[in-house]
Amino acid sequence: MRTDIDQAAGGEAPAPRPVKKNYIRPLDIRRGRIDMGHGAGGKAAAQLIEELFLAAFDNPFLRQGDDGAVLALPAFDPAEGRLVMATDGHVVSPLFFPGGNVGCLAVHGTVNDVAMMGARPLYLSASFIIEEGFPLADLQRIVTSMAAAAREAGVPVVTGDTKVVEQGKGDGVFISTTGVGVLPAGVHISGRHARPGDVLLLSGTIGDHGVAVLSQRESLAFETAIESDTAALHTLVAAMLEAAPGAVRVLRDPTRGGLATTLNEVARQSGVGMLLREADIPVRPQVDAACELLGLDPLYVANEGKLIAVVAPEAAEALLATMRAHPLGADAARIGEVTADPHHFVQMATRFGGRRVVDWLSGEQLPRIC
Amino acid sequence: MKYIDEFRDGDLARQIGARIADEARPDRRYSFMEFCGGHTHAISRYGVLELLPSNVRMVHGPGCPVCVLPIGRIDLAIRLALERGAIVCTYGDTMRVPASDGLSLIKAKARGGDIRMVYSAADALAVARAHPEREVVFFAIGFETTTPPTALAIRQAQHEGLGNFSVLCCHVLTPSAITHILESPEVRQLGTVPIDGFIGPAHVSIVIGSSPYEHFAEEYRKPVVIAGFEPLDVMQAILMLVRQVNDGRAHVENEFTRAVTPEGNRKAQALVSAVFELRPSFEWRGLGEVPYSALKIREAFADFDAERRFALDYRSVPDNKACECGAILRGVKRPTDCKIFGTVCTPENPVGSCMVSSEGACAAHYTYGRFRDIPVVAAPVPATEEVTP
Amino acid sequence: MVELRPNDQALVNLGGIRKEVSIGLVDGVQLGDYVIVHVGHAIGTVDPEEARRTLALFAEMDHTP
Numbered sequence: 001m002r003t004d005i006d007q008a009a010g011g012e013a014p015a016p017r018p019v020k021k022n023y024i025r026p027l028d029i030r031r032g033r034i035d036m037g038h039g040a041g042g043k044a045a046a047q048l049i050e051e052l053f054l055a056a057f058d059n060p061f062l063r064q065g066d067d068g069a070v071l072a073l074p075a076f077d078p079a080e081g082r083l084v085m086a087t088d089g090h091v092v093s094p095l096f097f098p099g100g101n102v103g104c105l106a107v108h109g110t111v112n113d114v115a116m117m118g119a120r121p122l123y124l125s126a127s128f129i130i131e132e133g134f135p136l137a138d139l140q141r142i143v144t145s146m147a148a149a150a151r152e153a154g155v156p157v158v159t160g161d162t163k164v165v166e167q168g169k170g171d172g173v174f175i176s177t178t179g180v181g182v183l184p185a186g187v188h189i190s191g192r193h194a195r196p197g198d199v200l201l202l203s204g205t206i207g208d209h210g211v212a213v214l215s216q217r218e219s220l221a222f223e224t225a226i227e228s229d230t231a232a233l234h235t236l237v238a239a240m241l242e243a244a245p246g247a248v249r250v251l252r253d254p255t256r257g258g259l260a261t262t263l264n265e266v267a268r269q270s271g272v273g274m275l276l277r278e279a280d281i282p283v284r285p286q287v288d289a290a291c292e293l294l295g296l297d298p299l300y301v302a303n304e305g306k307l308i309a310v311v312a313p314e315a316a317e318a319l320l321a322t323m324r325a326h327p328l329g330a331d332a333a334r335i336g337e338v339t340a341d342p343h344h345f346v347q348m349a350t351r352f353g354g355r356r357v358v359d360w361l362s363g364e365q366l367p368r369i370c
Numbered sequence: 371m372k373y374i375d376e377f378r379d380g381d382l383a384r385q386i387g388a389r390i391a392d393e394a395r396p397d398r399r400y401s402f403m404e405f406c407g408g409h410t411h412a413i414s415r416y417g418v419l420e421l422l423p424s425n426v427r428m429v430h431g432p433g434c435p436v437c438v439l440p441i442g443r444i445d446l447a448i449r450l451a452l453e454r455g456a457i458v459c460t461y462g463d464t465m466r467v468p469a470s471d472g473l474s475l476i477k478a479k480a481r482g483g484d485i486r487m488v489y490s491a492a493d494a495l496a497v498a499r500a501h502p503e504r505e506v507v508f509f510a511i512g513f514e515t516t517t518p519p520t521a522l523a524i525r526q527a528q529h530e531g532l533g534n535f536s537v538l539c540c541h542v543l544t545p546s547a548i549t550h551i552l553e554s555p556e557v558r559q560l561g562t563v564p565i566d567g568f569i570g571p572a573h574v575s576i577v578i579g580s581s582p583y584e585h586f587a588e589e590y591r592k593p594v595v596i597a598g599f600e601p602l603d604v605m606q607a608i609l610m611l612v613r614q615v616n617d618g619r620a621h622v623e624n625e626f627t628r629a630v631t632p633e634g635n636r637k638a639q640a641l642v643s644a645v646f647e648l649r650p651s652f653e654w655r656g657l658g659e660v661p662y663s664a665l666k667i668r669e670a671f672a673d674f675d676a677e678r679r680f681a682l683d684y685r686s687v688p689d690n691k692a693c694e695c696g697a698i699l700r701g702v703k704r705p706t707d708c709k710i711f712g713t714v715c716t717p718e719n720p721v722g723s724c725m726v727s728s729e730g731a732c733a734a735h736y737t738y739g740r741f742r743d744i745p746v747v748a749a750p751v752p753a754t755e756e757v758t759p
Numbered sequence: 760m761v762e763l764r765p766n767d768q769a770l771v772n773l774g775g776i777r778k779e780v781s782i783g784l785v786d787g788v789q790l791g792d793y794v795i796v797h798v799g800h801a802i803g804t805v806d807p808e809e810a811r812r813t814l815a816l817f818a819e820m821d822h823t824p
Contacts, residue, residue, distance in 0.1 A: 371773055371774040372793065373793055373805055373810055376814055377814075379817075382817045382818060385817070385818065386817060461798075489798060489799055490781075490798040490799030490800065491798070492781060492799055492800075493799070515797050515798075515802060516797070516798055518784050518800070518802065519781070519784070519797075519798055519799070519800045522781070522783050522784065522800070573795070573797050573802065576795060576802050576803040577802060577803075598813075602817055603813075606813075606816065606817055625813070626813075627806070627809040627812065627813060628805050628806050628807075628809040628810040628813055629795055629803050629804070629805055629806070629809075630803075635784065635785065635802060635803055637784060637785065637786050638784045638785075638802065641784070
């Protein structure tokens with residue numbers, strides 16, 4: 001429909017009628033599916049972005065409607081100020097699992113990567129690669145969950161992108177997130193900083209996420225009440241850094257490959273060894289049982305809401321107390337110490353009484369767990 | 371976890387360890403072979419060796435079915451996937467065993483072969499039901515524990531008339547392997563590989579019972595103690611073996627009385643003999659041709675025999691020259707005796723099968739025990755006291 | 760074993776994890792029995808009396824050098 005401004009022959013010009021938009025049927029979230037049109041950059045794409053993504057993530061940055069976001073950084077001394085940037089791809093299968101889905105996983109994952117540097121996460125970007133045929137209802141569930149996770153963490157998604165690939169070329173949806181944050185002055189956290197004598201602190205039970213995801217895989221089909229531990233850890237980190245400034249040397253979140261892989265990475269980076277005590281590592285009984293049933297070792301199973309901290313020995317007690325006082329660190333434990341070892345072995349005193357090496361994971365034990 | 375946690379108790383472990391140290395005569399060495407992948411794994415994972423006195427030594431025998439699978443058999447499976455377009459279903463560990471032409475099942479998968487990891491033979495049946503238009507082959511390996519499930523699957527396939535399902539049968543037998551080791555020249559010569567006794571396998575014995583081992587005890591005068599697969603079971607079995615050796619006895623004893631009976635699982639045994647029969651000879655990696663040591667599918671179930679269905683022609687392929695898997699499987703050499711252990715051959719890049727399976731002697735040693743090969747420096751205690759002049 | 764299911768299947772419970780396994784290889788398994796599972800199949804049952812005896816054996820107090 002077009003509108004014309006009536007041009008009366010003589011007399012007063014009437015008030016202009018408002019321009020009516022072309023009628024566009026709203027997205028059928030309930031039954032609709034992604035098709036190649038949604039990725040073409042045209043009207044369908046614009047509608048998808050507006051009605052699904054923007055509606056969920058809504059914030060002043062996104063409302064500008066530009067290709068990039070203009071960000072204000074908190075004032076800091078440019079000479080001292082440092083920016084931290086981190087990025088992740090999320091390809092977890094299945095997309096929905098007890099305790100979460102690929103959406104909130106993506107937010108937590110990148111917020112945590114920034115936090116593990118000791119930085120305060122500020123902004124996130126999110127890019128979606130969606131497979132043709134993917135149900136809009138599922139997409140909305142994921143995006144809503146992501147938006148909620150971002151809001152809860154206080155870290156907005158300020159810019160994003162969507163692309164669509166042909167059916168069979170994707171696995172539902174892949175999400176890529178990038179985060180930026182600022183490092184407070186005087187914070188120097190790196191995998192290179194572990195020293196012999198340092199204490200290893202773990203924020204809680206291991207193996208929850210991996211077991212929760214596996215329980216959804218048809219071929220394994222076991223029932224469990226275990227939920228993924230996916231969570232944003234930046235407030236826990238902030239509390240720790242405040243409680244003992246300078247005492248936290250290394251922070252890592254043990255995701256794919258589990259605690260064992262993360263500790264081996266740090267040992268190699270810092271050129272040290274480690275000695276753990278199996279009896280002190282917290283594992284939920286059901287996670288233990290699931291691993292027993294599947295022939296897995298909890299040390300190698302992924303976590304998405306836990307961190308490992310290597311800290312100066314004199315601050316260990318205080319930091320442990322700080323962690324336990326935080327909701328995400330209630331089961332925090334001291335699990336071992338850093339040793340001097342030119343071969344960078346991570347060793348463990350077993351509950352049984354003997355000793356074993358906790359080596360790198362070899363091969364792909366659990367595909368697509370994150 | 372009931373019947374599991376109690377059998378991993380650290381205090382009991384120390385007590386049994388003390389008893390072994392007490393009763394092992396200081397003037398002699400004891401050398402026992404454990405024959406079960408589960409035992410190899412338990413010993414490594416729980417650090418059992420630490421709790422034994424230095425004159426009691428454990429030798430890893432060929433109890434890992436993946437480790438004794440010859441390259442030629444894996445080549446057959448790879449060819450079925452790449453050249454005949456079959457969906458090949460296999461247990462996890464088999465995927466990474468290096469075969470000919472730089473391939474393995476996992477590498478063949480990357481080249482487009484439809485190769486799927488399954489957790490049981492029943493899963494392979496499910497794949498066959500889901501894909502009636504494709505040929506589905508189950509790569510069946512393992513000792514007497516995995517054989518009954520395969521038999522069950524074949525019988526089920528016949529019952530359902532699943533025309534697209536077949537099995538590449540590489541099931542092997544435990545007693546034949548033990549005989550072969552005892553007959554090998556190194557062992558027969560006095561003093562070369564003094565194996566004083568055997569720890570009998572756990573799961574296998576549940577199926578075959580304890581009576582098949584009587585033969586070894588009598589014929590070769592070697593004691594056999596069947597042990598459960600928890601670390602306390604293994605330690606108790608070692609103690610029982612030490613006692614037998616000290617007393618000059620050579621009997622079959624059963625430590626795993628809670629699950630193993632003299633006759634074993636009759637139902638499973640009957641099922642296996644209905645579906646399978648003995649092969650006159652079969653090649654084992656590292657042991658060469660071993661008579662009456664493996665099974666093939668009976669004529670009555672010929673429709674489900676992949677070797678017949680695809681007219682497969684087995685070709686023997688020699689191992690890499692530097693690989694000592696053969697000697698290690700026979701207990702003649704240790705992982706550290708192999709020139710390429712830990713350097714060229716690692717779990718990430720396995721050259722031989724002992725390194726692939728987590729039950730293999732080399733993989734177990736590399737993953738859990740190699741720290742013992744190298745002196746590790748203890749952490750210097752950070753100085754906290756003032757030094758008073 | 761916590762539940763019998765058709766087609767020779769059963770639901771087992773280990774430390775809170777529940778999984779379906781085949782009981783086609785064992786005879787006469789009752790609810791409450793403990794089974795040993797291998798590659799998705801129960802291959803045998805655990806005799807509670809023998810288990811108790813074995814644990815007692817581990818803890819034998821009478822060891823004489």
